[in-house]
Each structure stands twice: as C-alpha cells, then as structure tokens.
Amino acid sequence: MADETTEHDDETALPVVRMRRPRWGDPGSPAELPAAAAALVGAGVGDAGVADPDEVALPAPAVPDAARAALTDLLGSGHVTDDHRERIDHTRGYSTPDILALRRGDGSDAPDLVVTPGSHDDVLGILTICAEHRVAVVPFTGGTSVVGGLAPQRDGFAGVVSVDMGRLDRLVAVDEISRTATLQAGLRGVRAEELLRAKGYTLGHFPQSYEGAGIGGYAATRSAGQSSAGYGRFDEMVEHIVLATPRGTVEVGTAPRSAAGPDLRQLLLGSEGVFGIITEVTVRIRPAPTHRIFEGWRFDDFDSGAAALRSLAQDGPMPTVIRLSDEVETSINLADPGELGVDAGGCLVIVGYEGRDDEVERRRAAVTDALHAAGGVSAGTEPGEAWRTGRFRAPYLRDPLLDAGVLVETLETVTFWSRLDDVKAAVTAALTDTLAEQGTPPLVMCHISHVYASGASLYFTVVCPQADDPIAQWSAAKSAANAAIRRAGASITHHHGVGRDHRDGYHDEIGDLALDALRAVKNTFDPDGVCNPGVLI
Numbered sequence: 001m002a003d004e005t006t007e008h009d010d011e012t013a014l015p016v017v018r019m020r021r022p023r024w025g026d027p028g029s030p031a032e033l034p035a036a037a038a039a040l041v042g043a044g045v046g047d048a049g050v051a052d053p054d055e056v057a058l059p060a061p062a063v064p065d066a067a068r069a070a071l072t073d074l075l076g077s078g079h080v081t082d083d084h085r086e087r088i089d090h091t092r093g094y095s096t097p098d099i100l101a102l103r104r105g106d107g108s109d110a111p112d113l114v115v116t117p118g119s120h121d122d123v124l125g126i127l128t129i130c131a132e133h134r135v136a137v138v139p140f141t142g143g144t145s146v147v148g149g150l151a152p153q154r155d156g157f158a159g160v161v162s163v164d165m166g167r168l169d170r171l172v173a174v175d176e177i178s179r180t181a182t183l184q185a186g187l188r189g190v191r192a193e194e195l196l197r198a199k200g201y202t203l204g205h206f207p208q209s210y211e212g213a214g215i216g217g218y219a220a221t222r223s224a225g226q227s228s229a230g231y232g233r234f235d236e237m238v239e240h241i242v243l244a245t246p247r248g249t250v251e252v253g254t255a256p257r258s259a260a261g262p263d264l265r266q267l268l269l270g271s272e273g274v275f276g277i278i279t280e281v282t283v284r285i286r287p288a289p290t291h292r293i294f295e296g297w298r299f300d301d302f303d304s305g306a307a308a309l310r311s312l313a314q315d316g317p318m319p320t321v322i323r324l325s326d327e328v329e330t331s332i333n334l335a336d337p338g339e340l341g342v343d344a345g346g347c348l349v350i351v352g353y354e355g356r357d358d359e360v361e362r363r364r365a366a367v368t369d370a371l372h373a374a375g376g377v378s379a380g381t382e383p384g385e386a387w388r389t390g391r392f393r394a395p396y397l398r399d400p401l402l403d404a405g406v407l408v409e410t411l412e413t414v415t416f417w418s419r420l421d422d423v424k425a426a427v428t429a430a431l432t433d434t435l436a437e438q439g440t441p442p443l444v445m446c447h448i449s450h451v452y453a454s455g456a457s458l459y460f461t462v463v464c465p466q467a468d469d470p471i472a473q474w475s476a477a478k479s480a481a482n483a484a485i486r487r488a489g490a491s492i493t494h495h496h497g498v499g500r501d502h503r504d505g506y507h508d509e510i511g512d513l514a515l516d517a518l519r520a521v522k523n524t525f526d527p528d529g530v531c532n533p534g535v536l537i
C-alpha cells in the first residue's frame with residue numbers, strides 16, 4: 001500500500017513536548033507494557049520503586065553569589081534559576097543508568113543553576129562569567145545524551161551551570177537556491193522539521209530520540225538518524241557552524257567544500273560542548289517528500305541479510321531507510337511493540353523510500369531487484385509500516401520495563417564489513433557472559449541500521465532481570481562490551497558520542513598524541529577548562 005504523506009499519517013509531525021525526568025517522552029501519553037512484552041520478559045519479576053522527583057534531595061546550589069548576580073544581570077532573573085524541578089530536569093541524560101540513578105533518588109549530578117540564554121551574545125556572556133568564577137558549564141539542548149555527556153566533573157569547580165538552549169529556537173533563514181537552512185541550536189528536532197515542512201523542505205534527520213533531541217545536540221554529538229541511508233548523518237548535512245567560546249566566537253564553513261586547510265567543521269562537530277557552545281548551524285535541506293513507502297523483507301539469516309545490505313551500500317541503489325535485525329531481534333519482533341514475541345523466523349530487513357513519486361518508484365524497483373537477487377523474500381508493506389508508525393513509541397517501553405524489574409539498555413559500535421561478524425560475536429559474548437555470571441542471563445538483540453560502502457553500525461539491545469544493584473550490574477556488562485569492541489578493532493561509538501561513559505575507549509581509539517592535540521585545542525578555546533569538564537577528553 002503506497003502511502004501519500006499527509007499530516008495525519010506522518011509520525012514525524014509531533015508536538016514539542018517537555019519531558020519530565022526520569023520518564024521518557026510526552027508525559028501526557030505514557031506507555032503501558034504490552035501484554036505480549038509482559039509475557040515475554042516475565043514482567044512482575046520485581047517491583048522497582050521510583051523516587052518522587054520532587055522529593056529527590058539535591059545538593060545546595062553552589063555557584064558563588066557574584067557569579068549568580070552577574071548571570072542575573074546578563075539574562076534577567078527569569079532566565080537564571082535554582083528551582084528544584086528545573087534542576088532535576090537538567091540532571092544527567094537518558095541512559096538507563098541515568099534513569100535508574102534518578103529513580104532511586106540520586107540527584108548528586110544536578111546542576112546548581114539552569115540558565116536560558118536568548119542570543120549568541122548571551123551565550124558568550126555566560127561563558128565569560130563562568131570562566132571568571134571557575135564555574136563548570138554544561139550545554140543542554142534536548143538532554144537526551146546516553147553517554148554521560150550532561151554530568152560534568154564537579155571537582156575543582158565552584159559550581160555547575162546548565163545552559164539550556166531552548167530559547168534559541170528560530171529558523172533563521174532558508175537559502176532556496178543553495179538548499180540550505182540556518183537553524184538556531186536550541187531548536188528541537190520536531191520543531192525544526194515543522195518549520196522546514198511549512199516551507200516545503202525536510203531536514204531528513206530522525207534519530208529515535210527525535211521527540212527529545214535538538215539541533216545543537218545533533219551537531220555536538222554527530223548524531224545519525226534512522227534515514228541516514230537517504231539523507232546522511234547529521235555531520236554530513238552541516239555546512240556552517242557558529243560556536244561561542246570563553247575567548248570569543250568561532251565561525252567555520254565558508255563554502256560547501258574548500259581546500260583552505262583542514263576542514264574545521266569536523267573539529268567542532270562531535271565536540272560535545274568541551275570547546276564551547278554551538279549557537280547556530282547551517283544545514284543542507286531537501287524538498288519534503290511527496291511519497292513514501294516502507295516494507296519488510298526476509299532473509300534466511302543475518303549473514304545473508306548483511307551481504308544484501310553491503311551490496312546495496314557498495315553498488316547501489318540505496319533506499320532512504322535500511323535496517324537488518326538479527327535472528328534474536330527478529331524473533332522478538334521489535335518492529336512492532338504491540339506484537340512482541342510473535343516469531344517470524346529468519347531475519348527481517350526494513351526498507352523505506354521517501355522522495356518524489358516517480359523517483360521513489362524507480363528506486364524501489366531497482367532495490368527490489370537487488371534484494372531478490374540477494375536471496376530476500378518480500379514480506380509486504382505491513383512490517384515496514386508497523387516499524388515506521390511505531391518507531392518513536394519504542395523508547396517509551398523502557399519505563400514500564402524498568403517498573404517491572406527488567407533491565408533494558410542499548411549500545412552501539414561501527415566497523416568495517418570484513419570485521420562485522422567478529423565484532424558482533426565478541427560484543428554478544430561479552431554481554432551474555434557478564435550478565436550470566438551475575439545470575440541474570442540476558443537476551444541480546446542486534447541490528448544494522450546505518451550502512452556505508454566500507455562498513456556498518458551494529459546496535460545492541462540487552463534485556464534481562466534487574467539484579468539488586470542494576471547500575472553496577474549494567475556497568476560490568478557495559479565495561480566488558482566496551483573492551484570487546486576495542487579488542488575487535490571497532491569504534492567505541494557510531495552515533496551516541498563519547499561523553500564520560502566512552503572516554504576511556506575513545507582515548508584508547510585515538511591514542512595519546514591525538515588526545516594531546518585535542519587538549520591543546522580545548523586549551524586555546526577554553527583556557528580555564530570550564531566547558532563540560534570531564535566529557536570527551
């Protein structure tokens with residue numbers, strides 16, 4: 001069934017919601033555990049209590065009076081707060097350990113103040129004041145970090161200020177001739193898409209955290225959206241960046257490509273707030289799709305499915321979305337949370353096409369031929385449409401699973417095609433062994449959702465009963481997985497970023513000399529070291 005896109009059936013047309021920690025998503029639309037999922041995971045195994053966020057004890061706000069007064073002078077009293085709920089809602093991110101910590105009442109990483117700048121100059125002023133008073137600065141766009149990127153090191157600092165970019169939420173300009181848009185960094189992803197669609201364009205960036213994350217966060221973490229096959233990763237879309245640092249403004253990206261020295265955009269993309277705060281980016285945009293269709297394909301096993309994806313990535317043509325679930329993930333049927341556990345056999349591939357009517361059908365016909373030739377069997381549009389319409393609801397399931405005493409967390413990596421099997425096996429074994437040793441044997445699922453000519457990402461979802469201390473339980477499994485990733489020669493992250501959680505793995509990956517170079521850059525932009533200390537480097 002071909003699907004002409006309309007506002008009604010477009011799952012990307014979501015309202016901007018204010019998430020309330022520790023729960024994910026629209027507070028007005030919480031998820032219940034589907035019966036199929038409850039049966040599958042043996043829900044009811046525990047009754048993990050949740051601390052009332054309003055009752056979580058927070059450390060007394062520590063920012064020096066002079067710094068607070070200067071911030072208030074700069075921004076106005078309405079934009080500088082130590083309100084309890086604001087501090088809670090800016091505490092850490094949305095990894096499972098982050099959520100578990102808050103659920104058990106640990107507010108130790110809460111910022112002392114939350115400030116909301118209204119302009120690039122405000123951001124410069126905040127950085128100057130914080131550098132002068134040695135206050136750590138944590139940039140905050142959507143707050144969906146899953147790698148500890150919002151929990152800076154406190155030691156050695158007079159306090160921690162969370163800089164919420166939410167007021168910087170304008171579509172500044174659209175250049176229809178160059179097909180670019182200039183967006184302020186605080187724009188949430190859903191709002192950016194709404195503003196662009198009103199002008200007939202799309203950004204085409206739909207991470208699974210789309211309901212929460214925003215432009216500054218995408219750029220600062222090198223995010224990858226589910227349509228990366230068609231639209232590219234976010235870092236591939238960025239043409240121009242404006243960065244506020246404690247020493248002034250840096251602007252990079254004079255033209256789409258240039259031979260004027262190293263491409264400094266690449267230095268700022270993925271910098272995770274340690275060089276300063278991104279206030280504006282100019283990105284490539286595409287005409288909004290007029291036609292789209294999502295469908296499922298079955299392959300006998302993961303290897304034959306991966307070979308099919310590789311052949312498309314290397315020789316084309318490419319759909320807009322392509323993902324392959326392994327046998328375990330396919331048997332659990334994550335593509336359709338309402339039908340979890342309905343075993344379909346083999347490995348499921350989801351392919352999606354978006355674009356102009358004629359162009360979509362042409363690409364679809366060519367991909368269909370290629371998938372048939374690679375041994376795939378069409379499963380029709382039903383699995384594809386189920387995945388498409390349910391894709392942003394899937395993260396809502398984590399809260400009821402945690403409520404039911406189930407531990408659920410994800411991790412990801414990327415490697416070359418020739419190493420993919422070894423990396424997948426090594427990470428699966430590390431997770432399985434570590435959790436089984438703790439008496440909580442897991443279900444480890446894996447999928448490929450981002451492909452390149454030379455390699456692909458691997459995304460793991462782990463589900464098991466919670467132990468008495470689920471944070472320590474997961475920490476052991478995650479350390480083992482990180483070590484396995486590095487031993488197998490893969491990257492510590494494909495798109496979640498480094499934060500604090502992947503810092504050691506990242507250092508191992510780039511080596512001491514490259515790390516020194518990054519530190520030298522930080523020292524140039526941020527000589528007092530106040531920008532997101534402890535993150536990345």
Ligand SMILES: Cc1cc2nc3c(=O)[nH]c(=O)nc-3n(C[C@H](O)[C@H](O)[C@H](O)COP(=O)(O)OP(=O)(O)OC[C@H]3O[C@@H](n4cnc5c(N)ncnc54)[C@H](O)[C@@H]3O)c2cc1C
Binds near residue numbers: 212218219279
């Ligand atoms: C359920 C779920 C699903 C996810 N799915 C995906 C996915 O599909 N693809 C993907 O790539 N990621 C995914 N993530 C991870 C996360 O959403 C991404 O890293 C996202 O890019 C973060 O954006 P944000 O606006 O929430 O950033 P934040 O969490 O606010 O910040 C992330 C990091 O960047 C820094 N930062 C934020 N804003 C700025 C700025 N303006 N200037 C400088 N530094 C800044 C922060 O200090 C922090 O270190 C997922 C997370 C969750 C919880």
